[in-house]
Amino acid sequence: MSDTKLSKLVQRREILMGLAAGTMVPFLSGCAENDALGRSQLMLISDNDLMQLSDAAWEESLKEERVLRDPYYARRLQRVGNRVVASSGLDHLNWEFVVLDSPTVNAWVLPNGKVAFYKGILDLMDTDDQVAAVMGHEIGHVAARHSAERASQRMAAQYGMSIVESYLGGRSDMQYNSDIAAALGAGVTFGVLMPYSRQHEYEADRLGIDYMVAGRYDPRHAIDFWMGMSQLHSGNEMAFMSTHPSNDDRIAAMRAHMTGSGYV
Numbered sequence: 001m002s003d004t005k006l007s008k009l010v011q012r013r014e015i016l017m018g019l020a021a022g023t024m025v026p027f028l029s030g031c032a033e034n035d036a037l038g039r040s041q042l043m044l045i046s047d048n049d050l051m052q053l054s055d056a057a058w059e060e061s062l063k064e065e066r067v068l069r070d071p072y073y074a075r076r077l078q079r080v081g082n083r084v085v086a087s088s089g090l091d092h093l094n095w096e097f098v099v100l101d102s103p104t105v106n107a108w109v110l111p112n113g114k115v116a117f118y119k120g121i122l123d124l125m126d127t128d129d130q131v132a133a134v135m136g137h138e139i140g141h142v143a144a145r146h147s148a149e150r151a152s153q154r155m156a157a158q159y160g161m162s163i164v165e166s167y168l169g170g171r172s173d174m175q176y177n178s179d180i181a182a183a184l185g186a187g188v189t190f191g192v193l194m195p196y197s198r199q200h201e202y203e204a205d206r207l208g209i210d211y212m213v214a215g216r217y218d219p220r221h222a223i224d225f226w227m228g229m230s231q232l233h234s235g236n237e238m239a240f241m242s243t244h245p246s247n248d249d250r251i252a253a254m255r256a257h258m259t260g261s262g263y264v
């Protein structure tokens, strides 16, 4: 084995050991603390890597999907997006709001602040407050670092350290991996629908309502919207309901949060 090869191997082994020491071990006793949630999370992906993977997923999505050029839709999403971002305190990200030209009823966000709403979901929204309800919920997933947590959980549970190793060793293989893109949030584009866990949904709901109120939107429109979505859920084509399971418990929890926080 040549010296270069050996030193590369040692280097890589040390990165893995470092990763294990820095993240896998704390996992056993509790890991990165998230201030927005007040709980700790498993984090196997660095912020830097997360941004790079998200940038790649966004670029790929814009190639796969058709962007709607109708200024009415674009302005509406931009207007609501700016206001909700301002109340979320996440204005350090380079936010972008894009309407995709498809009847798909869904919306998603990547950890780098790239937000996609399909025309199909916007057409179901009578008010900006309802747009803000979904926008707040999606931005809540970003604040809560759910994508990174989900990707980390998948890496740890399904692949173990081997994927961490291949990720560090051959990053290019991972960039357009649909599984990772789905874990980050762009699942519809890549045809891999990965539902958020109930805990993630509850957390995003709560944060979303806080952002609505801080942005002076009426949080009761969130209840209206989710109830309407529940009723529409009879068909299987509802992508949003596949990735964002809705149920009476969630709506009850939103009501309780609104009442408990004195919002209504």
Ligand SMILES: [Zn+2]
Pocket: 137, 141, 196, 200, 201, 204, 243, 244
């Ligand atoms: Zn969600």
